[in-house]
Amino acid sequence: xxxxxxxxxxxxxxxxxxxxxxxxxxxxxxxxxxxxxxxxxxxxxxxxxxxxxxxxxxxxxxxxxxxxxxxxxxxxxxxxxxxxxxxxxxxxxxxxxxxxxxxxxxxxxx
DNA sequence: CTCGTGACTTTGT
DNA sequence: TACAAAGCCACGA
Numbered sequence: 318x319x320x321x322x323x324x325x326x327x328x329x330x331x332x333x334x335x336x337x338x339x340x341x342x343x344x345x346x347x348x349x350x351x352x353x354x355x356x357x358x359x360x361x362x363x364x365x366x367x368x369x370x371x372x373x374x375x376x377x378x379x380x381x382x383x384x385x386x387x388x389x390x391x392x393x394x395x396x397x398x399x400x401x402x403x404x405x406x407x408x409x410x411x412x413x414x415x416x417x418x419x420x421x422x423x424x425x426x427x
Numbered sequence: 428c429t430c431g432t433g434a435c436t437t438t439g440t
Numbered sequence: 441t442a443c444a445a446a447g448c449c450a451c452g453a
Contacts, residue, residue: 326450348435352449359448365434366450382434390434397434414441 329357333367340381343407344424345417347385365390380404381424387417 336355340346348361357363368379369392380403384390389397401411409422420427 329450352435357449359436360450361435362433362448363435363450367434369434379434384434385436392434400434 329355329363330367330370332356333364334371334375334377337364337368337379337382338377340378340424342378343409343422345381345383345404345409345419345422346424347383347419348390349385350423351382383417387419388415 332355333351336351337346348364349359351364352358352360355364364382368382371377371379380400389400391397401415404417405411409417411417
């Protein structure tokens with residue numbers, strides 16, 4: 318069994334998911350922050366890719382990751398609406414323009 | 428090796 | 441506050 322289950326790219330993805338998993342309920346983080354915490358420097362886009370490729374059934378709080386503007390990043394499908402629903406269910410508040418006040422909800426705190 | 432791509436970020440209007 | 445442009449980084453054609 319020498320399948321590339323432990324390729325560098327794969328391990329990097331696992332570390333990203335581990336960091337995302339550390340975001341407490343009722344809080345959010347950003348792609349850039351997750352990248353930094355995971356030790357990827359300016360690898361925010363890689364964080365987005367990891368969540369995009371998240372296999373169904375994987376238990377990770379992917380919905381707690383938003384962009385630096387405090388908004389749910391655009392994408393295809395209804396995933397955006399589902400993300401907002403999940404966040405609101407945890408007490409996250411959205412402004413009239415659909416923005417989250419990071420000063421209040423970002424993790425770790427500013 | 429060069430190019431295009433993207434759940435991103437920062438900077439300049 | 442909103443939008444455009446440029447910067448950034450890993451991947452795959």
